Amino acid sequence: MxxxxxxxxxxxxxxxxxxxxxxxxxxxxxxxxxxxxxxxxxxxxxxxxxxxxxxxxxxxxxxxxxxxxxxxxxxxxQNFEFRAEGGLIYFTDEAQAPIFREFVEARSADGLDMELLDNREVRNLVGPIRPDVAGASFCANDAQINxxxxxxxxxxxxxxxxxxxxxxxxxxxxxxxxxxxxxxxxxxxxxxxxxxxxxxxxxxxxxxxxxxxxxxxxGRERLQVLATKPLPQQIAPVVYGPATAKQYTLFRNLPSWDESLFLSPIEEESGSWMLTLAAQRANGEVLLGCPMDYPDDIDHDVTMMGMLSTMRSIVDDFPGLRDVKLDRFWAGTLPTTxxxxxxxxxxxxxxxxxxxxxxxxxxxxxxxxxxxxxxxxxxxxxxxxxxxxxxxxxxxxxxxxxxx
Ligand SMILES: Cc1cc2nc3c(=O)[nH]c(=O)nc-3n(C[C@H](O)[C@H](O)[C@H](O)COP(=O)(O)OP(=O)(O)OC[C@H]3O[C@@H](n4cnc5c(N)ncnc54)[C@H](O)[C@@H]3O)c2cc1C
CATH class of the missing domain: 3.50.50.60 (FAD/NAD(P)-binding domain)
Known part of the structure; x- marks a missing residue:
């Protein structure tokens, strides 16, 4: 049997x-x-x-x-949606550059296919991003699924x-x-x-x-997401913003790390850290996020402050998305240890x-x-x-x- x-x-x-x-x-x-x-x-x-x-x-x-x-x-x-265009974390302030340089060196030593991108390279990959973006860490091993x-x-x-x-x-x-x-x-x-x-x-x-x-x-961690209506393809890799860096111990443990360079006014106002992200799916919709908090039970609700934090971060860093139409929003609770x-x-x-x-x-x-x-x-x-x-x-x- x-x-x-x-x-x-x-x-x-x-x-x-x-x-x-x-x-x-x-x-x-x-x-x-x-x-x-x-x-x-x-x-x-x-x-x-x-x-x-x-x-x-x-x-x-x-x-x-x-x-x-x-x-x-x-x-x-059955098919599923998969795209191998890599992933990046952009930064907006030259003072953050030494931290990203050190991060890219450390990750390359760990065997990942990493590089530090300059302003022009980031703008080529991420159409709607702010024109003064300072650079990004890029990892060719990252991919995207739906x-x-x-x-x-x-x-x-x-x-x-x-x-x-x-x-x-x-x-x-x-x-x-x-x-x-x-x-x-x-x-x-x-x-x-x-x-x-x-x-x-x-x-x-x-x-x-x-x-x-x-x-x-x-344990439980709640993240909130906004989705736009479908747009022409304009974001190739999966994209995180600089606020995201402080969520990762790999950044926090770098000798050059300085948390004060990664805090945004909206995080201070809301009390929730942001995992600033933008990712475009095959149907053209762009997912935007994500404020994080830690509920004591499964929580699929979206909050006013959560959406405000997302919109504030995106409007500041993606001027090319300011006028897009929004489609829906949701929250999910992921498991943690x-x-x-x-x-x-x-x-x-x-x-x-x-x-x-x-x-x-x-x-x-x-x-x-x-x-x-x-x-x-x-x-x-x-x-x-x-x-x-x-x-x-x-x-x-x-x-x-x-x-x-
Ligand atoms: C907004 C958001 C963004 C995220 N982004 C990423 C990302 O970009 N990359 C990444 O790797 N991860 C991401 N995650 C985390 C990722 O979603 C989780 O790591 C993953 O989905 C966990 O899968 P799972 O199967 O363990 O749990 P789940 O997908 O939560 O599945 C658990 C299932 O168990 C069922 N269940 C529970 N109790 C019972 C019961 N008693 N009887 C029967 N069924 C039960 C539930 O209904 C549920 O369907 C994100 C999470 C969220 C919420």
Whole structure:
């Protein structure tokens, strides 16, 4: 009899587990409370971002995950939106230049294909940007996806391999026999038994696992996004602004780092840091963002101050977008851990945890593959010691700022 698997959660992580496990002949049932991609996966900005991944698991898994997209584009039964035009972080003040120069040197030493762009080069890649932009760090390894289309395609791949994806089914708790996980109970009280239960519930994980008596330290970070109506293509790479640099420990740890050069008046007024971003999708719409905060529960609401911060940052740095028409806005809640890498491990016999992905675009599919390999009793293709269950993780404090 083949191995049976229950996957809880249908984001990029859960659908990838379902796909790779079903492809190996396992009998997979995936339970998703809403529909595949309902969570952070379909709300995200689509950056496959290697640029700022810390050396170790984060960078190794992102490099492997980026390469996996080439395979997925070949093998999935459905297309998804993917663009390999690199990514950049622009800066606007010459005083920031030494920091970006040092950053590019450090990242090149880590093996990334990086360069420092000048004003003309940035303007060639990002049409609507301010004419006095000072420069940018550019990483040719970065790419862009429309994550909702990726999740749909992976789910289609899983179904084609006979996985049973059940939408609109919320799992209440995990069923244990002693220490061993043996199945899951839905909120309707149905019991389902399996050899393995995989928890891929993203930012829902802490509360979901608490119902089964487990303390799993996965926190929540809310990001808000604005989308324009479709425009002619004018932004090739995925783009972050200078405010974003202070979110990354790789910048903060540079000897030349000076936080005061990266604070904007709107951040001081709103009390929320910005992940200033602009990314254009294949249909022409431009995604703009993103103020960040740390709610104590899933929060899909957009705030007045959040939109004001986004518009202020964009109007200042992208004069070419001042008069564009807006289409819609939304918020999403991504999962985080105190050390900024997920938990990917067999936490108890039969219980796989695959949760806490802050940057799931690059690492979601490869996590699915690693979980499949663990269930087969094989060595996973990426060393998982940094993301094991049982390492020390600090408790999550709602409201406390987290750096990536
Ligand atoms: C605005 C925004 C921008 C982002 N930008 C990027 C980016 O550019 N690049 C990047 O790499 N990452 C980005 N992220 C983060 C990225 O979205 C996440 O890392 C990734 O989506 C996490 O995937 P996941 O499968 O773990 O979680 P999710 O996609 O959240 O999936 C979890 C699923 O579990 C389901 N679920 C929860 N509880 C239950 C239950 N009890 N029973 C059944 N189903 C349940 C939920 O409905 C949900 O669909 C962004 C996130 C946001 C919000």
């Amino acid at each position: 083949s191995t049976s698997v229950i996957v809880i959660g249908g984001g990029i992580v859960g659908t990838s587990v379902a796909y790779y496990a079903a492809r190996e002949g396992m009998r997979v049932t995936l339970f998703e409370e809403e529909y595949p991609g309902y969570g952070a996966s379909s709300r995200n900005a689509g950056y496959v971002w290697l640029h700022c991944r810390n050396a170790g698991w984060a960078l190794d898994a992102s490099v492997a995950g980026r390469a996996l997209y080439d395979e997925l584009r070949e093998e999935l039964p 994550t909702a289309t990726v999740v749909d395609a992976i789910a289609a791949g899983a179904r084609a391999e006979s996985a049973d994806i059940r939408e609109g089914v919320r799992v209440d708790r995990i069923l244990f026999d002693g220490d061993r996980a043996i199945g899951a109970v839905t909120v309707e009280g149905e019991q389902h038994l399996a050899d393995y239960v995989v928890v891929a519930t993203g930012a829902w994980t802490e509360k979901f696992m608490r119902a089964s008596g487990w303390d799993v330290r996965v 105190s050390d900024m890498v997920p938990i990917i491990d067999e936490a108890a016999p039969g219980l796989m945890i695959a949760a806490g992905h802050t940057f799931g675009n690059s690492t979601g599919p490869v996590t699915g593959k690693c979980i499949m390999q663990l269930m087969q009793g094989r060595d996973p293709e990426i060393d998982l010691s940094e993301v094991r269950w049982g390492r020390h993780l600090d408790p999550i404090v709602p409201g406390a700022v987290m750096h990536w």
